[in-house]
Amino acid sequence: MGLGNDQSRRLLSRMAVNDKHGENSPYFDGWKAYDRDPFHPTNNLHGVIQMGLAENQLCFDLIQEWMKNHPEASICTPEGLNQFRDVAIFQDYHGLPKFRKGVANFMSKVRGGRVKFDEDRVVMSGGATGANEVIMFCLANPGDAFLIPTPYYPAYARDLCWRTGVQIIPVHTDSSNNFQITREALETAYNKAQQDNINVKGLLITNPSNPLGTTLDRDTMKSLVSFINEKNIHLVCDEIYAATVFNKPSFVSVSEIMQEVDFCNKDLIHIVYSLSKDMGFPGFRVGIVYSYNDSVVSCARKMSSFGLVSSQTQHMLAFMLLDDDFVNKFLIESSRRLAKRHSLFTEGLEKMGVTCLPSNAGLFCWMNLRSLLEEQTVEGEMKLWRVIVNEVKLNISPGSSFSCSKAGWFRVCFANMDDETVKVALRRIKAFVGKEAEKAKNVIKRRQRSINGLRIISSSSSSKRFDESWAISPHSTHIMSPHSPIPHSPLVKVT
Amino acid sequence: MGLLSRKATCNSHGQDSSYFLGWQEYEKNPYDEVLNPKGIIQMGLAENQLSFDLLESWLAKNPDVSAFKKDGNSIFRELALFQDYHGLPAFKKALVDFMAEIRGNKVTFDPNHIVLTAGSTSANETLMFCLADHGDAFLLPTPYYPGFDRDLKWRTGVEIVPIQCISSNNFQITESALQRAYQDAQTRNLTVKGVLLTNPSNPLGTTMTRNELNLLIDFISDKADMHLISDEIYSGTVFDSPAFVSVVEILKERNLLKDSDSDVWNRVHVVYSLSKDLGLPGFRVGAIYSQNDTVVSAATKMSSFGLVSSQTQYLLSAMLGDKNFAKNYISENKQRLKRRQKMLVSGLKKAGISCLKSNAGLFCWVDMRHLLQSNTFEAEMELWKKIVYDVRLNISPGSSCHCTEPGWFRLCFANMSEDTLDLAMKRLKAFVAESAGGNGRRKSIIGHSSGKKKSPTKWVFRLSSRDREQGDR
Numbered sequence: 001m002g003l004g005n006d007q008s009r010r011l012l013s014r015m016a017v018n019d020k021h022g023e024n025s026p027y028f029d030g031w032k033a034y035d036r037d038p039f040h041p042t043n044n045l046h047g048v049i050q051m052g053l054a055e056n057q058l059c060f061d062l063i064q065e066w067m068k069n070h071p072e073a074s075i076c077t078p079e080g081l082n083q084f085r086d087v088a089i090f091q092d093y094h095g096l097p098k099f100r101k102g103v104a105n106f107m108s109k110v111r112g113g114r115v116k117f118d119e120d121r122v123v124m125s126g127g128a129t130g131a132n133e134v135i136m137f138c139l140a141n142p143g144d145a146f147l148i149p150t151p152y153y154p155a156y157a158r159d160l161c162w163r164t165g166v167q168i169i170p171v172h173t174d175s176s177n178n179f180q181i182t183r184e185a186l187e188t189a190y191n192k193a194q195q196d197n198i199n200v201k202g203l204l205i206t207n208p209s210n211p212l213g214t215t216l217d218r219d220t221m222k223s224l225v226s227f228i229n230e231k232n233i234h235l236v237c238d239e240i241y242a243a244t245v246f247n248k249p250s251f252v253s254v255s256e257i258m259q260e261v262d263f264c265n266k267d268l269i270h271i272v273y274s275l276s277k278d279m280g281f282p283g284f285r286v287g288i289v290y291s292y293n294d295s296v297v298s299c300a301r302k303m304s305s306f307g308l309v310s311s312q313t314q315h316m317l318a319f320m321l322l323d324d325d326f327v328n329k330f331l332i333e334s335s336r337r338l339a340k341r342h343s344l345f346t347e348g349l350e351k352m353g354v355t356c357l358p359s360n361a362g363l364f365c366w367m368n369l370r371s372l373l374e375e376q377t378v379e380g381e382m383k384l385w386r387v388i389v390n391e392v393k394l395n396i397s398p399g400s401s402f403s404c405s406k407a408g409w410f411r412v413c414f415a416n417m418d419d420e421t422v423k424v425a426l427r428r429i430k431a432f433v434g435k436e437a438e439k440a441k442n443v444i445k446r447r448q449r450s451i452n453g454l455r456i457i458s459s460s461s462s463s464k465r466f467d468e469s470w471a472i473s474p475h476s477t478h479i480m481s482p483h484s485p486i487p488h489s490p491l492v493k494v495t
Numbered sequence: 496m497g498l499l500s501r502k503a504t505c506n507s508h509g510q511d512s513s514y515f516l517g518w519q520e521y522e523k524n525p526y527d528e529v530l531n532p533k534g535i536i537q538m539g540l541a542e543n544q545l546s547f548d549l550l551e552s553w554l555a556k557n558p559d560v561s562a563f564k565k566d567g568n569s570i571f572r573e574l575a576l577f578q579d580y581h582g583l584p585a586f587k588k589a590l591v592d593f594m595a596e597i598r599g600n601k602v603t604f605d606p607n608h609i610v611l612t613a614g615s616t617s618a619n620e621t622l623m624f625c626l627a628d629h630g631d632a633f634l635l636p637t638p639y640y641p642g643f644d645r646d647l648k649w650r651t652g653v654e655i656v657p658i659q660c661i662s663s664n665n666f667q668i669t670e671s672a673l674q675r676a677y678q679d680a681q682t683r684n685l686t687v688k689g690v691l692l693t694n695p696s697n698p699l700g701t702t703m704t705r706n707e708l709n710l711l712i713d714f715i716s717d718k719a720d721m722h723l724i725s726d727e728i729y730s731g732t733v734f735d736s737p738a739f740v741s742v743v744e745i746l747k748e749r750n751l752l753k754d755s756d757s758d759v760w761n762r763v764h765v766v767y768s769l770s771k772d773l774g775l776p777g778f779r780v781g782a783i784y785s786q787n788d789t790v791v792s793a794a795t796k797m798s799s800f801g802l803v804s805s806q807t808q809y810l811l812s813a814m815l816g817d818k819n820f821a822k823n824y825i826s827e828n829k830q831r832l833k834r835r836q837k838m839l840v841s842g843l844k845k846a847g848i849s850c851l852k853s854n855a856g857l858f859c860w861v862d863m864r865h866l867l868q869s870n871t872f873e874a875e876m877e878l879w880k881k882i883v884y885d886v887r888l889n890i891s892p893g894s895s896c897h898c899t900e901p902g903w904f905r906l907c908f909a910n911m912s913e914d915t916l917d918l919a920m921k922r923l924k925a926f927v928a929e930s931a932g933g934n935g936r937r938k939s940i941i942g943h944s945s946g947k948k949k950s951p952t953k954w955v956f957r958l959s960s961r962d963r964e965q966g967d968r
Binding site: 011012013014016017021055060064071074077080084085087088090091127130137138140141268276280282284293296305306307308310311316 | 502542626650793
C-alpha cells in the first residue's frame with residue numbers, strides 16, 4: 001500500500017478508512033479456513049464444509065430447464081437476438097414494465113395470492129444490500145436510529161449504517177421464549193433511545209428471520225404494526241426469505257396485514273425484497289424496494305440509478321416470472337425440497353441430541369450448542385466455534401456475529417450443498433458431539449478428583465482479528481469477498 | 496421531525512432542471528417516422544446506437560455464450576451464485592485489455608486495480624464516498640454533465656465548485672480559472688478534495704489537451720490530499736485528431752507512476768463504463784481504476800451496493816475477450832461516429848449555425864448565441880423552449896450544464912437514424928430562416944407563453960408528476 005493509516009485518514013474520506021463496513025469481524029475467519037481448505041466430495045473429502053453461506057442451490061435444475069425451453073428470454077440467442085438493442089439501450093430507472101409486472105406477480109404468488117402488489121411501486125436496487133441502504137437514505141438522516149430485533153443478519157451493520165450514518169439499536173430477544181419479539185423489549189429499546197436523545201426513525205424486521213428461520217405470527221405482526229403506528233415511526237420488513245417457507249405456520253407478510261387493518265398509516269410501511277434467496281440468483285443482483293409511501297417510491301426510484309438491475313437480467317426475468325405455470329410449480333417444488341432438506345438435517349441432529357430452534361423457513365437452522373460451551377460467554381462461544389471450524393471442519397456462523405444475546409447458538413446453512421455433503425456434515429457433528437460428551441464425562445471425573453481443577457488450554461485469542469493475509473489462499477490467487485461461494489468454480493480462473 | 500430523510504425531500508437529485516423538462520416533453524410527443532412524423536426528435540440523449548449490428552453479429556456467431564456454456568459445460572449455476580464483489584476475473588481482464596486497446600496500448604491496466612460498479616453513475620458516487628467527507632468539495636470544469644449534480648452531491652453531501660471555462664479559448668481549462676475556483680472554495684470555507692474532469696468532455700465533445708492535463712496534475716501535485724478523477728467514459732468515441740490522451744499516459748510520460756518519488760499516482764483515478772463506447776447503458780457496467788490500494792479496497796466493498804450482474808459480466812467477458820472483435824469494433828465504431836458528426840456539423844452549417852470543433856463524443860456543442868434575443872440565460876431558455884415546442888427538437892441548454900455563457904446547446908447525433916438527423920437539420924434550418932425573416936411571429940404549437948419565465952415550483956410539479964429516467968449523459 002505504501003501509505004500508513006494516518007496518511008490515508010487525511011487523504012481519503014473517514015468512511016473509506018473506518019471499519020464500519022464490518023468486514024474486519026472475526027466472523028470472517030471462518031471464510032479463511034474454508035477458502036484455504038474447501039471440501040470437495042472427491043478431491044478433498046477432509047476439507048472444510050461451507051455451512052456459513054445462506055444460498056439456495058436446490059432448484060437450479062428447474063430454472064435451467066425453463067431457460068432451455070425459453071431461448072427467447074435471452075437476448076443472446078437466435079430467438080432473442082432481435083430484442084438485443086432495445087434491451088441494451090434500456091436504462092430507464094422505472095425498469096422494464098414487464099419486469100416490474102413479473103416481480104409484482106411473483107411476490108403475490110409467494111404470498112399464496114393473498115396479496116396483490118402494485119407494479120408501479122416496484123423499485124429496483126442493487127440486490128437487497130442496495131435496497132436496505134436506499135431505504136435508510138430515504139427514511140433517516142445521519143445519526144438517526146433504527147430498532148432491530150436480535151439476532152440479526154451481520155451485514156446490516158454495513159448495509160444500513162456504513163454510508164448512511166444511521167445507527168442500529170438492538171431490540172433484545174431471548175431463547176426463553178424462542179427469540180420472539182415482545183412489546184416490552186420494543187418499548188425498552190425505544191425508551192432508552194429517547195433517554196439517550198437518539199432519534200428513532202423506525203423498526204426493521206427480517207421476516208422470515210435470518211438467522212432463526214422462523215416466521216412471525218399474525219398477532220405479532222399486528223402488534224408490531226400497532227407499535228410503529230403509535231410511535232409514528234417506519235416499519236421496514238425485509239422479506240427476502242418469503243418463498244423459503246416450507247412448513248406451517250404459513251407466511252404472514254406485512255402486506256397482508258395492510259389489507260386487514262385500517263388503522264395503520266400506510267406511509268410508514270416498506271418492504272425490501274430480492275430474488276437471491278427465493279430463486280437462488282444472488283449473482284444477478286435483483287433487489288426490490290416496495291413502499292406504500294409515494295414519496296419513498298419516488299425517492300427510491302431516483303436513487304435506484306446507483307444500482308439498477310441489468311436490463312439483460314430484467315428481460316430474462318420478465319419472461320420467467322410472468323410464466324404462471326412455471327412459477328406455481330417452482331414455488332411448490334422449492335418448498336418441498338427445502339422441507340426435505342431441513343428434515344434430513346434436523347432429524348440427523350436430533351438423533352445425536354443436538355437441538356435446533358423449531359423452524360419453518362429459511363436456508364439454515366439455528367442450532368443450540370450451549371451444552372458444549374466451557375463458559376456461557378461470547379468468549380466461550382468463540383472458542384467452541386474455532387474448534388468447529390478448525391477441527392470439525394465446518395464453517396458455521398457463531399450467534400455473536402448476529403448480536404445474539406445468549407451465547408452458544410450457531411447458524412448452520414443446509415441448502416447450499418447436496419444430500420451427501422449434508423450426511424458428511426452430520427457424521428462429523430456426531431463424532432464431535434460424541435467426543436465432547438466423553439470429554440465432559442472425564443472433566444467431571446477429574447474435577448471430582450483434583451482440588452485445583454482443570455488447566456484450561458486456551459487456543460489463540462478469541463479476540464483475534466483477521467488480517468489481510470486471510471484472503472490469499474494457496475489455492476487461488478483470487479481474493480474472495482465475504483459473500484462469494486465456490487472458490488474453485490470455473491469462473492475464477494482467467495482463461 | 497420529518498417523516499422522511501432530508502435527502503428524500505430536498506432537491507439535490509437535480510431532476511428538476513430544465514434538462515429533464517425537455518425529456519418530459521419528448522415523452523409526451525415522441526417522433527416516429529411512421530406514427531408521429533411531427534413529433535419531437537430526441538437530441539438530448541447521448542446514446543450510441545450506431546454499432547449494434549456489430550455486437551449482434553458477434554452474438555450470432557457465438558452461441559455458447561448465450562447458452563451459458565464454457566468449454567461445453569453449463570456454468571449457469573456458477574453464474575447465478577457468483578456475487579463476489581471482486582468481479583469475474585475473466586471479465587476484468589477483458590475490460591482492462593479493452594481499455595488499453597482504446598488507448599492504443601500506450602498504457603496498460605492491472606485487473607487487480609479495477610473495481611466494477613453499476614454504471615459510471617455508481618462509480619462516480621462511490622469515489623466521492625471514498626475520497627471526500629460530507630461538506631468537502633470537488634472542482635469541476637464547466638460546462639459539465641448535468642447528472643453530476645446528482646451523482647457527486649446528492650447522497651454524499653459533497654459540493655461542486657465550478658472551474659469556469661469560456662468560449663474565447665474554446666472552453667479549455669486555464670491556470671487562472673483553476674486558481675479562481677480554488678480561491679472561491681477557500682472563501683466558502685470548503686475543503687477541496689480534488690478535481691474531476693471528463694475527458695473526452697461532455698458536453699463539449701473535445702479531448703483534453705496535454706497542456707490542460709499537465710496543468711491539472713501540477714495543481715494536485717503539491718497539495719497533499721488532492722485527487723484527480725478522470726471520467727473517461729467517452730474514450731472510445733474519439734473519431735478524429737487530436738488523438739485521445741488519457742491522464743494515465745501523462746503520468747507514465749512524466750514518470751509519475753507507482754514506484755516513482757512522487758505520490759501523485761496514488762491520487763489519480765479513472766472512471767470508465769461501457770454505456771457510451773459499446774452503447775450498452777442498460778447493462779450497467781461501470782468501473783473505477785485506481786493505483787491507490789485503500790481506494791480500491793474501500794470502493795470494492797462499496798460496490799456491494801451496485802454490483803454488475805454476473806450474467807452480464809460473463810457475456811461481456813466473452814465479447815471483449817475476443818480481441819479481434821474488440822479491435823475491429825473500436826475502429827468501425829469510430830468511423831461511423833465520425834461520419835455522423837460530419838452530417839450534424841454540415842447540417843448546422845446550412846442553417847447558419849456553427850459549433851465547437853470536436854473530435855469525440857456523441858454530440859456537438861452548438862453555438863446559437865446569435866439566435867438569442869439578448870445575451871442572457873432567460874433568452875437562452877426562451878430559445879430553448881421554442882426549439883423544443885416549435886421546432887420540436889429536444890436539445891440540452893447550456894445552462895443545464897452550468898455553462899457560464901448563454902446561447903450554447905448540446906445536440907446529440909448518435910441516437911437516431913440518418914434520416915431522422917436529416918429531418919432535424921431541415922427543421923432547424925427552417926426555424927432559423929423564419930426567425931430571421933418572420934420577426935418572431937411564429938405561433939407556438941403548444942400554447943406556452945414566451946417571455947414569462949416559469950416559476951420553479953411549476954416545473955417541479957410538472958416534472959414530479961411524470962418522473963422519467965434521465966439516465967443519459
